[in-house]
Amino acid sequence: MTALPVRLAHELEARPEEQRWLIEGLWSAEAVGIVGGEPKCCKSFLALDMAVAVASGTPCLRRFPAVQRGRVLLFAAEDSACVVRQRLAGIASAAGIALEALDIHVIVAPVVRLDVQLDQQRLEQTVSALRPVLLVLDPFVRLHRIDENVSAEVAPLLDFLRGLQRRYRLAVVLVHHARKGAAHLRAGQALRGSSELHAWGDSNLYLRRNADDELSLTVEHRAAASASGLRLALSDADDALALRVVDTATAPPTTPLLLPLERVEKILAEASSPMTQRQIRDLAKIRAATVGDALTALVTDGRVTREAGRYRLLSR
Numbered sequence: 001m002t003a004l005p006v007r008l009a010h011e012l013e014a015r016p017e018e019q020r021w022l023i024e025g026l027w028s029a030e031a032v033g034i035v036g037g038e039p040k041c042c043k044s045f046l047a048l049d050m051a052v053a054v055a056s057g058t059p060c061l062r063r064f065p066a067v068q069r070g071r072v073l074l075f076a077a078e079d080s081a082c083v084v085r086q087r088l089a090g091i092a093s094a095a096g097i098a099l100e101a102l103d104i105h106v107i108v109a110p111v112v113r114l115d116v117q118l119d120q121q122r123l124e125q126t127v128s129a130l131r132p133v134l135l136v137l138d139p140f141v142r143l144h145r146i147d148e149n150v151s152a153e154v155a156p157l158l159d160f161l162r163g164l165q166r167r168y169r170l171a172v173v174l175v176h177h178a179r180k181g182a183a184h185l186r187a188g189q190a191l192r193g194s195s196e197l198h199a200w201g202d203s204n205l206y207l208r209r210n211a212d213d214e215l216s217l218t219v220e221h222r223a224a225a226s227a228s229g230l231r232l233a234l235s236d237a238d239d240a241l242a243l244r245v246v247d248t249a250t251a252p253p254t255t256p257l258l259l260p261l262e263r264v265e266k267i268l269a270e271a272s273s274p275m276t277q278r279q280i281r282d283l284a285k286i287r288a289a290t291v292g293d294a295l296t297a298l299v300t301d302g303r304v305t306r307e308a309g310r311y312r313l314l315s316r
Contacts (some may be wrong), residue, residue, distance in 0.1 A: 018225070020142050021067040022134065022171050023053055023060045026205065028221060029068060032158075032165050033201030034170040036191050042215060042234055043175050043208040044079065047136050050173060054134045055102040058095045061232070063245045070133030073126065075107040093240035105130055112137075114157045115144045127168050135164070138175035140197075148193030158200045178206070188220060189297055207232070214246075235237035250262050260286050261294040265303065265313065274310035 022029050025101045027050065035050075046061075051174040053060035057069035076084045084106060089099045107126065113119045127135065137143060147152040161172050176197060178190040188206070189199040198204070206218040231246040263284050270274065281291045295311055298304035305312050 023050060024065045024067050026050070026064045026219060027173070027203045028224060029173060030165060030171055031168055031202035031222075032162055033174070033205070034191065034197060035173055035175045035205045035207075036178050036188075037207035037210070038178045038180060038209070041209060042232070042243055043177075043207055044076070044138055045087065045091075045234065045241075046205060046207060046217075046232075047138055047173050047175050048074075048087050049137050049243055050082075051104055051134065052088065052091045052095055052097075052102060055104045056092070056095060056097050058097060061243055061245050062095065068133055070103070071130060072102075072104045072106055072134045072136065073130055073132040074136045075109075075111070075143075076138050078139060081106070081108060087241070090239065090241040093238070094235070094242035094244070098240065105132070109114075113144055114160060115146050115153075120160055121272055124164060127164055127170065131168065132170055134173065135172045136173045136175070137161075139171075140176040141192075141298040148197075151194045151196050151245055154194040154196045158196060161199070178208075189300075215243075247282050260284070260290050261297055264291060264294040265298060268298075268311060268313035270305060271313075274307065274312040275312055280311065 020029055022031065027033070032055070035043050035047050035091040050060050051072045051074055052058070053064070053066040054068065054070060055072045057066050059065050074084070079087075085099070088102065088104065092099045092102060111119075112123060114123075141148070144157060146157070148154060161174065164170065165172050177192045179192045188201075188204060189195075190206075191197050201220070202222045204220040206220070208216050208218070208253075210216055215234075216228075217232050218228040219228070219230070220226045232243050233246050235242060235244045263286070264280055267280055267283050276290070277291055277295060280295070281288050284291060295306075296306065298313075299306055299311075303314055305314055
């Protein structure tokens with residue numbers, strides 16, 4: 001039997017600062033992860049904007065520099081080829097480049113199933129032949145026939161994509177839906193299906209619509225600082241339909257609206273003693289089920305403790 005290979009810690013490869021990012025601030029180099037959100041939150045537009053940025057070397061969303069430029073491989077399982085072309089052309093126009101200049105290869109097979117061994121082999125052969133720096137798969141629900149809620153079924157598919165990332169040193173963007181009515185949960189916890197999906201990501205991007213129907217982007221990294229509250233809008237300037245960052249300095253002032261989870265956490269932070277769920281509900285003035293979901297999420301996240309039926313916020 002052969003022992004496992006080991007190296008001393010100081011001999012491990014160090015990544016230079018300039019090589020840490022694929023798209024600075026948005027996506028780490030060679031990262032796998034999720035672009036998530038509820039339906040109609042422009043997840044596909046964001047994933048395609050990332051593809052255009054990497055293929056052209058222009059800033060993603062006209063704000064975040066593309067540090068590494070290279071080939072992109074894309075599979076859009078829900079959209080027709082003409083829709084994909086139209087969207088890419090609009091984003092390219094917004095970025096000031098021609099669609100013909102983009103090194104983006106689109107898989108035109110009608111179906112790709114990550115739970116089918118033959119399709120896994122065909123996808124890997126395509127990656128091996130093209131050597132993209134970014135693989136975009138949109139959306140996850142159309143790429144399998146498994147039960148997304150069962151960890152034992154989800155994990156092998158994610159392991160396969162992680163294997164592609166490591167063998168070919170590319171980044172993988174997986175577009176995935178959030179559960180409906182999960183706005184009170186933290187972005188990663190709101191993803192539909194197994195918690196494996198949230199845990200898998202090195203970089204994750206979450207889109208949400210607020211009470212004013214505005215898009216908000218949350219950025220999450222495994223090995224870098226996260227960010228939230230970035231406002232986006234889908235702009236149609238000169239037939240160039242693309243997302244853009246809304247400059248908060250020039251945006252009209254609005255009164256911030258706390259999500260139910262944030263409201264519950266604020267109430268517990270201001271409490272002088274542990275509180276019952278009924279007391280929290282009376283102050284929050286929201287449904288008991290919503291308060292219960294928020295408390296469950298806070299306890300699961302380790303931010304709140306439950307003792308003898310009363311809840312207390314843990315100090316940070």
